[in-house]
Amino acid sequence: MAISSARTDTNRAATLAHIGAHGATSRADLARGLGLSPALITKLTRDLLSDGLLTELEHSPSRGGRPAQLLGLTAVSFGAIGVKVAPDHLTLVEVGLGGAVTRTATEQFDASDTMALARLTDTVSAFCSHSTQANLLGVGVGLPGNVLEQSEGVVDSTQLGWSQLPLGLALRNATGLPVLIDNNVNALALAESLFGTGRGHENFLVVTIGTGIGAGIVAGGAVVRGHSGNAGEIGHIPVAENGPRCQCGALGCLEAIIGQSALIETARREGVIGADAGITALAAIASGGNEAAQRIFAEAGHLLGRAIAGVVNTLDPELIVILGEGAESWKHWSVGFEPALRSSVMPRKRGIEVAVEGWQDDRWAQGAASLVLSTPFDADGVSGEQGRLVRARLIDSTAGDPS
Amino acid sequence: MAISSARTDTNRAATLAHIGAHGATSRADLARGLGLSPALITKLTRDLLSDGLLTELEHSPSRGGRPAQLLGLTAVSFGAIGVKVAPDHLTLVEVGLGGAVTRTATEQFDASDTMALARLTDTVSAFCSHSTQANLLGVGVGLPGNVLEQSEGVVDSTQLGWSQLPLGLALRNATGLPVLIDNNVNALALAESLFGTGRGHENFLVVTIGTGIGAGIVAGGAVVRGHSGNAGEIGHIPVAENGPRCQCGALGCLEAIIGQSALIETARREGVIGADAGITALAAIASGGNEAAQRIFAEAGHLLGRAIAGVVNTLDPELIVILGEGAESWKHWSVGFEPALRSSVMPRKRGIEVAVEGWQDDRWAQGAASLVLSTPFDADGVSGEQGRLVRARLIDSTAGDPS
DNA sequence: TATTGTTTCTTTAGTAGTGAACAAAGGAGT
DNA sequence: ACTCCTTTGTTCACTACTAAAGAAACAATA
Numbered sequence: 001m002a003i004s005s006a007r008t009d010t011n012r013a014a015t016l017a018h019i020g021a022h023g024a025t026s027r028a029d030l031a032r033g034l035g036l037s038p039a040l041i042t043k044l045t046r047d048l049l050s051d052g053l054l055t056e057l058e059h060s061p062s063r064g065g066r067p068a069q070l071l072g073l074t075a076v077s078f079g080a081i082g083v084k085v086a087p088d089h090l091t092l093v094e095v096g097l098g099g100a101v102t103r104t105a106t107e108q109f110d111a112s113d114t115m116a117l118a119r120l121t122d123t124v125s126a127f128c129s130h131s132t133q134a135n136l137l138g139v140g141v142g143l144p145g146n147v148l149e150q151s152e153g154v155v156d157s158t159q160l161g162w163s164q165l166p167l168g169l170a171l172r173n174a175t176g177l178p179v180l181i182d183n184n185v186n187a188l189a190l191a192e193s194l195f196g197t198g199r200g201h202e203n204f205l206v207v208t209i210g211t212g213i214g215a216g217i218v219a220g221g222a223v224v225r226g227h228s229g230n231a232g233e234i235g236h237i238p239v240a241e242n243g244p245r246c247q248c249g250a251l252g253c254l255e256a257i258i259g260q261s262a263l264i265e266t267a268r269r270e271g272v273i274g275a276d277a278g279i280t281a282l283a284a285i286a287s288g289g290n291e292a293a294q295r296i297f298a299e300a301g302h303l304l305g306r307a308i309a310g311v312v313n314t315l316d317p318e319l320i321v322i323l324g325e326g327a328e329s330w331k332h333w334s335v336g337f338e339p340a341l342r343s344s345v346m347p348r349k350r351g352i353e354v355a356v357e358g359w360q361d362d363r364w365a366q367g368a369a370s371l372v373l374s375t376p377f378d379a380d381g382v383s384g385e386q387g388r389l390v391r392a393r394l395i396d397s398t399a400g401d402p403s
Numbered sequence: 404m405a406i407s408s409a410r411t412d413t414n415r416a417a418t419l420a421h422i423g424a425h426g427a428t429s430r431a432d433l434a435r436g437l438g439l440s441p442a443l444i445t446k447l448t449r450d451l452l453s454d455g456l457l458t459e460l461e462h463s464p465s466r467g468g469r470p471a472q473l474l475g476l477t478a479v480s481f482g483a484i485g486v487k488v489a490p491d492h493l494t495l496v497e498v499g500l501g502g503a504v505t506r507t508a509t510e511q512f513d514a515s516d517t518m519a520l521a522r523l524t525d526t527v528s529a530f531c532s533h534s535t536q537a538n539l540l541g542v543g544v545g546l547p548g549n550v551l552e553q554s555e556g557v558v559d560s561t562q563l564g565w566s567q568l569p570l571g572l573a574l575r576n577a578t579g580l581p582v583l584i585d586n587n588v589n590a591l592a593l594a595e596s597l598f599g600t601g602r603g604h605e606n607f608l609v610v611t612i613g614t615g616i617g618a619g620i621v622a623g624g625a626v627v628r629g630h631s632g633n634a635g636e637i638g639h640i641p642v643a644e645n646g647p648r649c650q651c652g653a654l655g656c657l658e659a660i661i662g663q664s665a666l667i668e669t670a671r672r673e674g675v676i677g678a679d680a681g682i683t684a685l686a687a688i689a690s691g692g693n694e695a696a697q698r699i700f701a702e703a704g705h706l707l708g709r710a711i712a713g714v715v716n717t718l719d720p721e722l723i724v725i726l727g728e729g730a731e732s733w734k735h736w737s738v739g740f741e742p743a744l745r746s747s748v749m750p751r752k753r754g755i756e757v758a759v760e761g762w763q764d765d766r767w768a769q770g771a772a773s774l775v776l777s778t779p780f781d782a783d784g785v786s787g788e789q790g791r792l793v794r795a796r797l798i799d800s801t802a803g804d805p806s
Numbered sequence: 807t808a809t810t811g812t813t814t815c816t817t818t819a820g821t822a823g824t825g826a827a828c829a830a831a832g833g834a835g836t
Numbered sequence: 837a838c839t840c841c842t843t844t845g846t847t848c849a850c851t852a853c854t855a856a857a858g859a860a861a862c863a864a865t866a
Contacts, residue, residue, distance in 0.1 A: 009822080028844055037824050042846055065843025066831040203630040215717070219629070224622045226719025227606040230751065231622075237713035238747045250712075250747045309653075310640035310710075311717055314618070316629025344641045344653050348633065412852085431814055440854050445816055468813025469861040 010376070011036060013391040015044050016053065017376035019073055020097025021194060024057050026068030045071060052076075073097070078394065079133030081177075082369025083124055084184065084362075085143040087111045087160055090120065092127045093365040099195035099373060103132065104362050111160040117167070121174035128175050138177050138390045140371035141167065142184035142364055146229035150384050153181050168386075178389035180371040185232050188323065188367035189216025189223050190374050197321050197355045204319035205311065207234070209326030209333075211260045213304070219315060235259065237307050254307050258300035260326065267296055283329040297332030304333065305340025312345050312352060322356045323363070330356045413779070414439060416794040418447050419456065420779035422476055423500020424597060427460050429471030448474060455479075476500070481538050481797065484531055484580075485772025487587065487765075488546040490514045490563055493523065495530045496768040502598035502776060506535065507765050514563040520570070524577035531578050541580050541793045543774035544570065545587035545767055549632035553787050556584050571789075581792035583774040588635050591726065591770035592619025592626050593777050600724050600758045607722035608714065610637070612729030612736075614663045616707070622718060638662065640710050657710050661703035663729065670699055686732040700735030707736065708743025715748050715755060725759045726766070733759045 014034055019025050022033070027045055031038045048054040049071075057070040077096065084091040088110065094103040107123050110116060128136060145157025153168010171179045182190075189206045192198035198206070198218060206216035213235035217224040224231045235255035236248050243252025244262070256262055260279050267273045267282050272292045274281075286293035308320065322330060334356075342350050375387035376394060417437055422428050425436070430448055434441045451457040452474075460473040480499065487494040491513065497506040510526050513519060531539060548560025556571010574582045585593075592609045595601035601609070601621060609619035616638035620627040627634045638658035639651055646655025647665070659665055663682050670676045670685050675695045677684075689696035711723065725733060737759075745753050778790035779797060 011822085026844075038845065039825080039847085040823055043823090046846095062832050063843070064833055064841080066845075068844065201630075217717070219622060219627045219634075220625060222623060224627075224718065226622070227604075227721035228719060228751065230749070231717065231719040233716040233719075233749060234713075236716045236749050238709045241709075248749050250749070252747075306641045306644075307713075310637075310713060313636040313639045314620070314634065314714055314717070315627065316631060316634040316636075318630035344655075346633070346636060346639050346651050346653070348631065414852085429814075441815065442817080442855080443853055446853090449816095465862045466813070467811080467863055469815075471814065 009395055010391065011040065012044055012048070013376035013394045015041070015048065016073070016078075016394055017097060017373065019054070019071060020078065021099065021373070023098070024070040024072040026060065026070055028068060030071075076135065077133050078135045078137055079131065080137045080369045080372035081124070081128055081131075081139045082365040082367065082372075083139065083141045084364035084368055085109070085111070085120070085141060085160065090123055091362050091365040092124065093362050093369060094127075094131060094133065095366060095369045095373070096133070097373065099191065099366065099370060101362060101366055103130075104365075106361075111162065117165065117170055120167075121170050124171060125174040128177065135393065136177055137393050138372040138375075138386070139171060139175055139179045140187065140368040141171070141179065141181040142187040142368035142371070143181070144184055146183050147181050148229075150181075150386075153179055153386075155181060178372070178386040178393070180375070180386050180390075182368075182371055183225075183229060183232070184364055184367065185214040185216040186223050186225060186229075187216075187371050188364065189218050189232075191363075191367040191370035192216070192321055193218050193221075193223070194370055194374055194377075197357065198319065201319050203315070203317045204321065205308070205315070205317045206321045206323060207304075207308065208324040209322065209330075210324045213255050213259060215311070217315065218317075234307065234311060237310065239303055239307055254303065258303050263296060263300060267293065270296075272296065279326075283332070286329065286332045294332055294335070297329060298336035301333035301336030301338075302340040303336075305337040306344050309341050309344035312341075312349055316349065317352070319353045319355065322354065323359065325359060325361075327356055327359055412798055413794065414443065415447055415451065416779035416797045418444070418451065419476070419481075419797055420500060420776065422457070422474060423481065424502065424776070426501070427473040427475040429463065429473055431471060433474075479538065481540055482534065483540045483772045483775035484527070484534075484542045485768040485770065485775075486527055486542065486544045487767035487771055488512075488514065488523070488544060488563065493526055494765050494768040495527065496765050496772060497530075497534060498769060498772045498776070500776065502594065502769065502773060504765060504769055506533075507768075509764075514560075514565065519565075520568065520573055523570075524573050527574060528577040531580065538796065539580055540796050541775040541778075541789070542574060542578055542582045543590065543771040543776075544574070544582065544584040545590035545771035545774070546584070547587055549586050550584050551632075553584075553789075556582055556789075558584060581775070581789040581796070583778070583789050583793075585771075585774055586628075586632060586635070587767055587770065588617045588619040589626050589628060589632075590774050591767065592621050592635075594766075594770040594773035595619070595724055596621050596624075596626070597773055597777055597780075600760065601722065604720075604722050606718070606720045607724065608711070608718070608720045609724045609726060610707075610711065611727040612725065612733075613727045616658050616662060618714070620718065621720075637710065637714060640713065642706055642710055657706065661706050666699060666703060670696065673699075675699065682729075686735070689732065689735045697735055697738070700732060701739035704736035704739030704741075705743040706739075708740040709747050712744050712747035715744075715752055719752065721755065723755060723757045725757065726762065728762060728764075730759055730762055 018033055027041045031041045053074055054071050055074050057072045059067040059069055079094050079096055082093045090107045090109045092105045093101045095101050105127055143157055144159040148154045148156055155162055155165045155167045168179045168181050185208055192206050198204045202221045204218050208214045215232040215234040217232055236253045238252050239254045240252035244256045245251055246253035246256035264279055268275055282293055286297055372390055375390045378387055421436055430444045434444045456477055457474050458477050460475045462470040462472055482497050482499055485496045493510045493512045495508045496504045498504050508530055546560055547562040548558060551557045551559055558565055558568045558570045571582045571584050588611055595609050601607045605624045607621050611617045618635040618637040620635055639656045641655050642657045643655035647659045648654055649656035649659035667682055671678055685696055689700055775793055778793045781790055
């Protein structure tokens with residue numbers, strides 16, 4: 001299929017991962033879902049069956065032809081670890097092949113501490129060692145920042161105060177597992193694409209509303225990372241001439257006007273909340289019926305809608321997924337967002353679907369774990385050496401532990 | 404060869420196309436450039452040499468090891484036809500494998516005429532029949548609009564007044580050649596990626612300034628087309644709250660403020676040019692030193708710079724290519740554009756490269772032709788059935804005549 | 807001048823993948 | 837009943853591709 005076919009047995013891994021992600025599947029569906037020929041699927045599944053990784057289940061009812069025989073994973077359970085790194089805490093999850101969370105933990109953390117790296121590796125390897133899964137495929141890490149070298153896992157993050165930190169190498173040594181690191185929003189977009197609302201869509205946008213505004217972009221089925229891995233910074237789209245100065249140094253960035261701190265400041269200045277009240281207070285007041293608070297959210301929604309309309313016109317997605325802590329008060333944002341988006345977008349795109357997702361804090365970590373779960377599908381070696389290791393662990397699991 | 408085998412040896416075609424695009428190349432460079440193993444290149448080139456499609460040229464000087472043997476195309480000349488469709492004229496070019504234009508023609512045309520389709524097919528097939536090339540690989544068409552069904556070549560274009568027009572089928576019947584159709588800006592982006600400034604870059608932006616403002620987006624090495632093929636409409640990014648109404652129906656679109664007609668209107672209103680003077684007059688006056696005219700361009704450049712800064716923050720390209728008739732007066736735009744872009748973009752991206760390209764009218768048509776020339780590199784079948792036909796013509800050229 | 811290292815190209819042996827034809831197992835119409 | 841149609845899964849012959857190892861042809865260095 002690809003111009004260079006796989007060195008490791010990519011499709012063996014992809015078959016297992018596809019069944020993990022979609023549940024029991026017939027051979028014909030596997031062929032269609034993976035874009036392979038039925039002949040190859042026959043061969044792959046025969047091997048996987050004789051290796052004891054798959055079992056034949058019941059027949060699914062006929063759809064006009066020969067009934068399909070479903071194939072399911074055997075009890076051998078695969079899993080992956082996902083880690084969300086925030087300035088003040090770590091969230092860890094363990095997930096199965098289908099992306100479902102099986103274990104969770106939250107730990108105190110201080111990213112600016114000199115011992116932060118040691119603390120991180122200790123926490124992660126402790127979490128790994130308590131794993132209930134028989135086979136851990138790898139560790140995915142999502143953080144607010146970007147990865148300079150995917151192979152070595154060198155990380156840059158202004159928000160965490162990290163510069164050129166060899167996080168990947170450290171975690172790999174500590175856990176003995178393959179480690180994949182990416183920007184947290186990109187990881188979320190990947191998770192949406194594999195397991196979430198984005199499944200089956202080739203072009204969509206994941207917008208996160210937290211302390212800042214970010215976006216993950218999926219175009220042509222792939223996550224857009226950009227030249228230096230910094231794509232998706234929609235929070236810094238200029239929206240107001242002579243607007244307030246943003247942290248990034250520019251004037252009138254979207255985030256400088258509707259970011260969390262900007263909203264709080266506006267609310268305080270207008271006397272809607274007290275000098276020491278925060279965003280939750282503002283949201284609570286708005287939900288209680290306070291029109292001034294509601295107007296603050298609606299105006300923010302309006303600006304966000306106009307900005308995203310520009311992104312939609314530029315990228316032509318078919319779906320927008322709204323996510324993040326800030327999405328809890330989406331009903332207030334939406335009042336301004338919906339009309340602004342629909343009226344500012346080109347006529348043909350006016351019916352674009354907008355999905356708002358409920359929020360659990362471990363969602364970020366789940367996204368990070370999907371960095372690992374997505375590698376079997378990553379036919380070309382985008383994920384590089386670490387991805388190859390993940391695939392190797394997935395298909396070698398019969399051998400138990402290779403010496 | 405009684406039954407022409409339907410085998411589409413992608414890499415055989417890719418090898419020829421790579422040599423056509425890059426000139427004489429050593430086997431080792433082919434392996435690196437195409438991402439294939441040296442072993443395969445040896446086999447492919449051996450076949451191509453024995454088929455008389457390639458010849459061994461001189462040795463290039465050693466770079467510390469065994470000197471490389473260059474391989475070049477034989478005199479068998481391949482070519483492709485590119486057609487630009489505009490509301491009032493057609494531009495046709497014939498290009499070689501390397502993208503160089505070998506023949507040009509411009510024809511009167513009226514897209515709104517009921518006989519437009521017949522006129523178009525007649526013009527194109529007449530141009531094809533006068534071809535100097537021994538082997539025409541196909542016809543590429545670029546138009547302001549989008550393609551609904553790539554396989555049938557059904558076309559929609561508000562600018563041309565076409566709706567559900569089966570252009571591809573008609574051209575295929577008329578010429579007997581594979582036909583590939585795409586939005587003209589996407590075609591241009593493809594040409595830039597293969598033969599132009601974008602060569603070697605995986606993420607860049609092609610911005611066109613004509614009657615409207617458009618963009619072609621290349622992300623991760625591929626042209627971003629979006630869900631319905633409408634990506635790149637940066638002319639409709641909202642930039643002004645309560646701005647003028649745009650043709651598209653929205654308020655404050657970029658194009659409604661700095662599009663060609665908007666600039667002319669502004670200049671007339673301010674008395675800079677007369678009531679019947681156009682954009683060339685405005686540009687001439689600005690070049691002559693008129694400060695009011697210069698300010699109009701600079702302010703447009705400023706707005707464009709802010710808007711593109713948003714796109715840059717969203718997509719993180721490493722290069723911006725400015726192109727189009729309007730780019731002739733870029734030196735006036737640039738006064739406002741450069742400071743606006745650099746100051747509105749995130750700090751790390753402040754050094755982004757901006758390239759302005761000179762303009763010939765047949766550039767659009769050249770872009771259209773590159774739709775054909777790019778298919779050999781298109782490993783997955785994005786270009787579908789027509790792409791397969793192009794590849795078949797490229798590798799079967801020894802056989803001579805198709806049925 | 808021999809040694810070492812580098813780059814280019816080829817051979818060998820084996821794996822991954824496909825298309826085409828066909829068998830198996832049902833449904834729907836007559 | 838019987839034939840036609842559809843969908844699933846398999847076998848077979850063949851192509852495409854790779855990894856590994858080596859051969860060939862140079863430069864640099866001791």
